[in-house]
Amino acid sequence: MDANADAPVAVDLVFAMDEDALAAVSNLASAQWFKDKSQIMLALPTGLRVQSFELSPQRSVQYEIGRNEEEAVGAFVFAAYPTPGTHRARIDRLKSPVIRLGRSAFSVEAGQ
Numbered sequence: 001m002d003a004n005a006d007a008p009v010a011v012d013l014v015f016a017m018d019e020d021a022l023a024a025v026s027n028l029a030s031a032q033w034f035k036d037k038s039q040i041m042l043a044l045p046t047g048l049r050v051q052s053f054e055l056s057p058q059r060s061v062q063y064e065i066g067r068n069e070e071e072a073v074g075a076f077v078f079a080a081y082p083t084p085g086t087h088r089a090r091i092d093r094l095k096s097p098v099i100r101l102g103r104s105a106f107s108v109e110a111g112q
Contacts, residue, residue, distance in 0.1 A: 009101050010034065010080035013051040013063065013091075015072035021047030022074040030078040030087035055101060079106050 012033065016022035021044045025033065033040075041048055049069055053061055069075070075092035083104040091097040096111030 008054045008056045009106075011053045011055055011099070011101075012037070012078045013053075014076045014078060015049040015069045016047065016074040016076070017049060017068075017072055018047045019073060020044060025076060026074060026090070028078075028088065029085075030080055033078045033088070034080050077106070077108065081105060 014025055014033070016025055024040060024044060025048070028036075037050075041050065049066075049072070051063060055061065072092060074090060077089050077091055077097075077099055079087045079099075079101065081087050081104060085105055087105065089099075089106070089108045091099075091108055094108065094110045098109050098111040100107045100109075
């Protein structure tokens with residue numbers, strides 16, 4: 001795997017728990033999310049659940065969605081790549097989403 005030119009990638013799983021939170025994050029690019037994350041979370045203290053990871057190449061993480069997160073109205077993955085692009089994907093419509101980090105972007109597919 002050649003994820004992010006062999007450098008760790010910050011990845012956030014963001015669960016929007018209400019429509020206001022969904023509207024706040026659904027059109028953000030990753031760079032904006034990571035820049036404004038603290039402010040967004042302060043503005044929506046009960047509207048967002050966030051799990052943050054820093055993934056190195058060749059590393060995988062299996063994340064089990066918690067009971068509260070199952071009630072989310074939307075879920076997104078943001079990856080902090082230094083390259084241009086949105087680096088955001090909506091994942092709540094996929095069964096067991098699998099996120100694959102590449103050199104300059106990531107892909108998402110339905111898992112088993």
